Amino acid sequence: MLDLSVHAIIQSIMNGFCLAWIYILIAAGLSLIFGIMDILQFAHGEVYMLGAYFVYYFNVMLGLNFFLALVFSILLMGILGIILEKFIFRSLRGDFLSTLIISLGLMILMQSSVQVMFGVTPKSIPSFYPHIADFMGIKIGGDRLIVVGISISIILSLIIMLKKTKLGQALTASAQHPDASRLMGINPYLMAATAMVVGSALAGAAGGLMGSVFKLDPFMGGNALLKGLIIIILGGKRSLLGVIVAGLLIGLIDGLIPVLFGPAVTSIVPLFLVAIIVVVRPQGFFGNGE
Amino acid sequence: MNTKKRKMVVSIMFVLFFTAGVVIGLPGIDIAEAKTLKIGTIMPISGPLGAIGVAWNRGFELLLDKVNGEGGIDIKGERYTVEVIMEDGKMSPEACSAAANKLIYRDKVKFVMGEVMEPDSEAIYNVTREAGAFMALANSLVPTPLGPWGVGKDKPLMVLVNPPSYLGYPYTFDFVKEAYPGLKRAVTTDNTFPHEPLIEFNSNALRERGFDVVGVERYDLAAPDFYPFMTAVLKHKPDLINIGQSAPLQIGMQIKAARELGFTGPIISTSPVAPDFALMGAGPKMATDIICAAPYAEGPDVPAEMKYVVDAYKKKYKDPFNADVLLGYDALWALIQSIEKAQSLDPQTVADKIQTLNTKGDIETVYGPGYFGGKTRVGANLELIAPYWVSLVKDGAIKNVKVETPGD
Numbered sequence: 001m002l003d004l005s006v007h008a009i010i011q012s013i014m015n016g017f018c019l020a021w022i023y024i025l026i027a028a029g030l031s032l033i034f035g036i037m038d039i040l041q042f043a044h045g046e047v048y049m050l051g052a053y054f055v056y057y058f059n060v061m062l063g064l065n066f067f068l069a070l071v072f073s074i075l076l077m078g079i080l081g082i083i084l085e086k087f088i089f090r091s092l093r094g095d096f097l098s099t100l101i102i103s104l105g106l107m108i109l110m111q112s113s114v115q116v117m118f119g120v121t122p123k124s125i126p127s128f129y130p131h132i133a134d135f136m137g138i139k140i141g142g143d144r145l146i147v148v149g150i151s152i153s154i155i156l157s158l159i160i161m162l163k164k165t166k167l168g169q170a171l172t173a174s175a176q177h178p179d180a181s182r183l184m185g186i187n188p189y190l191m192a193a194t195a196m197v198v199g200s201a202l203a204g205a206a207g208g209l210m211g212s213v214f215k216l217d218p219f220m221g222g223n224a225l226l227k228g229l230i231i232i233i234l235g236g237k238r239s240l241l242g243v244i245v246a247g248l249l250i251g252l253i254d255g256l257i258p259v260l261f262g263p264a265v266t267s268i269v270p271l272f273l274v275a276i277i278v279v280v281r282p283q284g285f286f287g288n289g290e
Numbered sequence: 291m292n293t294k295k296r297k298m299v300v301s302i303m304f305v306l307f308f309t310a311g312v313v314i315g316l317p318g319i320d321i322a323e324a325k326t327l328k329i330g331t332i333m334p335i336s337g338p339l340g341a342i343g344v345a346w347n348r349g350f351e352l353l354l355d356k357v358n359g360e361g362g363i364d365i366k367g368e369r370y371t372v373e374v375i376m377e378d379g380k381m382s383p384e385a386c387s388a389a390a391n392k393l394i395y396r397d398k399v400k401f402v403m404g405e406v407m408e409p410d411s412e413a414i415y416n417v418t419r420e421a422g423a424f425m426a427l428a429n430s431l432v433p434t435p436l437g438p439w440g441v442g443k444d445k446p447l448m449v450l451v452n453p454p455s456y457l458g459y460p461y462t463f464d465f466v467k468e469a470y471p472g473l474k475r476a477v478t479t480d481n482t483f484p485h486e487p488l489i490e491f492n493s494n495a496l497r498e499r500g501f502d503v504v505g506v507e508r509y510d511l512a513a514p515d516f517y518p519f520m521t522a523v524l525k526h527k528p529d530l531i532n533i534g535q536s537a538p539l540q541i542g543m544q545i546k547a548a549r550e551l552g553f554t555g556p557i558i559s560t561s562p563v564a565p566d567f568a569l570m571g572a573g574p575k576m577a578t579d580i581i582c583a584a585p586y587a588e589g590p591d592v593p594a595e596m597k598y599v600v601d602a603y604k605k606k607y608k609d610p611f612n613a614d615v616l617l618g619y620d621a622l623w624a625l626i627q628s629i630e631k632a633q634s635l636d637p638q639t640v641a642d643k644i645q646t647l648n649t650k651g652d653i654e655t656v657y658g659p660g661y662f663g664g665k666t667r668v669g670a671n672l673e674l675i676a677p678y679w680v681s682l683v684k685d686g687a688i689k690n691v692k693v694e695t696p697g698d
Contacts, residue, residue, distance in 0.1 A: 008521060008524070008525040011551070012518060012521050015518050015521060016518070018517075019515050115340070119341075119344070119609050120340035120341045120344050120606075121344070121345070121538075121610070122537070122538065122539040124543075124570055124571050126573060127546075127573050130573050132550050132552075139550060139551050139552045141550040144550075147441060156453065210633070213515075214514040215514070215539040215542075215543055215571065217338075220514065221315055223512055249320075254513075254515070255517070255518050256523055258509075258510075258516075258518040258520055258521075259525065262507075262508060262522075263509055264482065265508035266510065266513075267510060267512075
């Protein structure tokens with residue numbers, strides 16, 4: 001198992017790095033929702049799945065350019081976020097169990113709806129850039145490289161929004177000190193709605209980008225949600241830096257471990273890490289001790 | 291009762307009797323129950339294998355359209371309409387068992403077909419065996435004698451109606467040997483299901499043809515990205531990659547990953563998955579030198595029945611054609627032909643008749659003339675054997691390159 005060339009190791013690390021940015025997009029959205037609204041949005045994986053299917057619909061069924069399809073999908077998922085917050089989660093704020101159950105129900109509803117609308121047969125979106133990039137023997141699909149570039153751009157935009165805009169700073173304040181931020185006049189409903197919009201849009205972006213390089217099926221959200229949860233636990237509940245670091249770590253594991261030890265070990269390692277972190281540092285790498 | 295009420299009761303009874311008399315007496319209205327052959331099917335319609343179950347069910351529907359459209363089947367001079375009661379196995383032995391009980395004891399079927407995975411099929415068989423019903427085994431991932439459970443002399447009322455795919459692998463490897471001389475290093479792959487006997491069979495068949503099997507790699511079915519898996523495959527520096535059992539689009543994704551990571555050699559797909567999916571998943575630029583152990587159903591050289599199924603599918607359904615539709619159509623067709631040839635609805639009589647349908651051509655299949663064989667492998671003629679097709683995807687185009695029917 002350790003009889004690996006340097007080339008294979010570097011290729012594996014590169015594979016993991018590319019995968020990590022999709023995970024980071026998913027986890028960032030989930031972290032934002034969790035941090036502001038204090039709810040575990042189990043249907044977040046299905047929002048990601050819907051994002052992928054809407055890109056499929058616009059790009060493959062309606063013939064739109066892939067990037068335009070992606071933008072439409074992100075916007076639609078943002079609108080879905082507003083609807084979910086206003087009509088479902090707002091009235092249940094503070095009731096963790098009810099929001100958990102509702103989000104599980106939403107998960108089933110979304111999966112079933114996609115099966116009815118698109119069928120159960122997996123789909124694929126034709127590559128929008130079927131070329132191969134070669135960096136001194138390390139090969140990456142051209143479309144995959146562009147997906148990574150877009151993901152990094154989105155995360156950077158999110159960081160700038162959170163740090164440099166009034167809305168972003170209000171969001172950060174709400175996540176860190178909900179009561180104090182309310183006393184300062186920050187509208188909690190607006191913050192919740194913003195978190196859902198941005199979080200769902202991020203999930204939609206992740207799904208659309210992921211769907212362009214992998215296959216789509218109505219059950220693809222489960223794995224995405226699991227990755228998102230693992231990353232939040234490892235990185236820290238309200239920390240975007242934690243999400244990025246943990247996302248890169250999980251990506252590296254998914255890229256390197258199958259090559260070193262096989263697929264069975266790959267699924268165990270992240271869970272093993274979660275178990276250690278929960279015991280040793282329950283707030284995660286960069287969490288604030290809540 | 292007063293006079294007015296009595297008159298009303300008499301009037302109502304008169305109307306009822308008159309109506310009944312008209313209905314019974316009118317020519318052409320036959321109130322005797324029409325003869326129906328009921329067959330129960332249990333396939334995974336929901337869950338991760340839903341795509342397979344739905345495709346099989348569509349195959350059943352297409353066959354029913356044809357058979358019943360032609361007036362049904364003839365059993366001892368009486369015409370029978372064929373009715374298929376489709377249940378969802380839900381990839382769960384408990385659900386399969388419940389469905390089998392419902393089909394046999396409530397719906398009164400004597401012929402049950404199912405399922406995809408061995409534990410689910412075994413759950414169905416436990417019910418059909420108790421009831422003396424006939425079980426048409428729809429699929430066997432690791433068929434006997436390779437695997438521990440499946441058709442055999444100890445299960446006389448169970449027949450495999452889907453040709454064991456492993457019997458066709460050697461023809462695929464023979465084609466690769468002829469078409470790509472000089473290749474030596476092969477890597478065999480499969481998912482993490484317990485396919486060890488199939489992997490061993492594959493590896494041995496490759497070795498028999500002069501290949502060195504330099505590695506065996508497995509991938510997680512749930513993993514969305516095949517780059518890590520393909521990197522593990524390519525670390526062995528193969529000349530040839532043999533992809534084992536995979537879902538349709540997964541094959542295309544694996545091929546795409548292999549090509550993007552720089553592999554230029556031939557890739558074999560031994561899953562009975564249509565080559566169209568290799569093309570769809572990998573894209574025309576990367577889908578080249580792909581050898582599939584499945585027919586190109588839209589090729590000009592396919593049997594008329596296969597062409598009929600493809601055309602009928604396209605008229606009836608929106609989704610792209612899936613080779614599993616052929617498997618479903620063929621499995622039900624083989625069962626119905628067996629019942630018609632036995633001229634009986636008794637499961638044991640049908641099972642006995644199947645033992646005699648062991649000459650090529652005794653059973654028609656969408657793949658060509660078939661028969662029931664397996665005596666040398668499982669002790670009795672309990673396996674549907676049909677021609678195995680090999681297709682080649684080259685530079686974005688697909689063609690059929692080989693057809694062989696194994697002997698028993």
